[in-house]
Amino acid sequence: MTDVKNFFKDKKVLVTGAGKGIGRATVRRLCQLGAHVVAVSRTQSDLDSLRDEFAGSVTSVCVDLADWTATRERLSEVAKGVHCLANNAGVALLEPFMDVTEEHFDRSFGVNVKSVLNVSQIVAADMIARKEGGSIVNISSQASQRALAEHATYCSTKGALDMLSKVMALELGKHKIRVNCVNPTVVMTAMGRLGWSDPDKAGPMLSRIPIGRFAEEQDVVEAILFLLSDSAAMVHACILPVDGGFLAT
Numbered sequence: 474m475t476d477v478k479n480f481f482k483d484k485k486v487l488v489t490g491a492g493k494g495i496g497r498a499t500v501r502r503l504c505q506l507g508a509h510v511v512a513v514s515r516t517q518s519d520l521d522s523l524r525d526e527f528a529g530s531v532t533s534v535c536v537d538l539a540d541w542t543a544t545r546e547r548l549s550e551v552a553k554g555v556h557c558l559a560n561n562a563g564v565a566l567l568e569p570f571m572d573v574t575e576e577h578f579d580r581s582f583g584v585n586v587k588s589v590l591n592v593s594q595i596v597a598a599d600m601i602a603r604k605e606g607g608s609i610v611n612i613s614s615q616a617s618q619r620a621l622a623e624h625a626t627y628c629s630t631k632g633a634l635d636m637l638s639k640v641m642a643l644e645l646g647k648h649k650i651r652v653n654c655v656n657p658t659v660v661m662t663a664m665g666r667l668g669w670s671d672p673d674k675a676g677p678m679l680s681r682i683p684i685g686r687f688a689e690e691q692d693v694v695e696a697i698l699f700l701l702s703d704s705a706a707m708v709h710a711c712i713l714p715v716d717g718g719f720l721a722t
Contacts, residue, residue: 476704477506477698477699477702477704478506480506480702480703480704481503481506481507481508481557481698481701481702482506482507482508483507483508483509484507484508484509484556484557485508485509485510485511485554485555485556485557486503486508486509486510486511486555486556486557486558486559486701487510487511487513487548487551487552487555487557487558487559487592487596488500488503488510488511488512488513488558488559488561489513489514489538489559489560489561489562489588489592490513490514490561490562490563490612491510491512491513491514491519491520491523491533491561492512492514492515492516492519492520492523493514493516493519493662493663493664494660494662494663494664494665494690495561495612495657495660495662495690495693495694495697496512496514496559496561496562497519497523498662498690498691498693498694499559499561499694499697499698500512500523500527500531501526501527502691502694502698503698504527504530504531506698508530509530509531509532510527510530510531510532511531511532511533511534511551511552511555512531512532512533512534513533513534513535513536513538513548513562513592514533514534514535514562515535515536515537515538516535517535520533520534520535521533532551534547534548534551535547536548538562538584538588538591538592539580539583539584539587539588541587541591544588544591544592544595545591545595548592548595548596549595552592552595552596552599553599554599554603555596555599555600555607556605556607556608557607557608557609557610557701557702558592558593558596558607558608558609558610559609559610559612559697559701560588560589560592560593560609560610560611560612561612561697562584562588563584563585563612563630564580564581564584564585565627566580566581566626566627567623567624567627568623568625568626569622569623569625570623570625573625573626577626578626581626581627581629581630582626582629582630582633585627585630585631585633585634586630586633586634586637589611589634589637590637593609593611593641593652596609597609597641597645597648597650600648600650601648601650604648605649606648606649606650606651607649607650607651608650608651608652608653608700608701608702608705609641609645609650609651609652609653610652610653610654610655610697610700610701611634611637611638611652611653611654611655612654612655612657612693612697613631613634613635613638613654613655613656613712614627614631614656614657615656615657615658615714615716615719615720616628616631617631617632617634617635617654617656617712618632618635618656618712618714618720619719619720631656634654635654635656635712638652638653638654638710638712639652639710642709642710643710646709646710651700651705651706651708651709652709652710653700653705653708653709653710653711653712653713654711654712654713655693655696655697655700655713655715656712656713656714656715656716657688657692657693657714657715657716658678658682658687658688658714658715658716658717658719659675659678659687659688660687660688660689660690660692660693661687661688661689661690662690665687669687675687681719681722682716682717682718682719682722683717683718683719683721683722684717684718685717686717687717688715688716688717692715693715696713696715700713
């Protein structure tokens with residue numbers, strides 16, 4: 474089994490949603506392990522700070538991944554030679570079912586599902602042409618498998634992402650490209666801490682997590698790195714909960 478800590482040295486890894494939260498923590502860990510990271514975000518200031526923090530290890534691309542054509546234009550060259558892809562970009566526009574708008578529905582599916590298909594096609598096409606294989610990890614959610622109030626659109630996008638990932642795995646496996654999902658519970662990113670700091674809101678969710686806490690960024694990052702690496706060489710089409718047992722309750 475390949476040592477995860479040594480696997481990423483000199484590897485080229487593309488990470489979407491790299492500016493904040495899980496994406497940024499993933500970039501940070503990859504750089505620490507010697508990878509060269511193509512960091513994709515729609516916020517230039519976040520990319521600038523990443524480049525400052527990891528000078529020489531990060532190539533940044535600023536694009537709104539909901540824009541199919543712009544994404545292809547910006548990534549077509551920089552995605553060449555990528556060994557691993559982490560599709561982390563996502564939006565969570567939460568509202569009651571009866572209040573869901575067309576704008577929010579389209580934006581959610583555009584980022585959470587369509588952009589994964591688009592970026593994965595770009596990266597996988599080059600992997601296939603090089604005949605070297607590779608690995609793709611899509612960041613989904615426990616919400617793909619459990620209905621949550623005011624999450625109608627979000628749950629739908631993550632359910633679609635899980636199934637898209639399985640079809641990708643089915644079709645790309647013959648090219649030695651592995652595809653898996655990581656499905657976290659609530660994660661204590663800066664936004665997560667802000668949104669789940671109220672005990673009245675957090676209490677009911679925590680009561681359904683047997684391990685008794687929400688996930689930290691590093692919990693999710695280590696799962697992503699494991700699935701990207703050759704330590705998971707026989708793990709394919711996996712939906713991996715990082716949920717402290719939430720889905721068991």
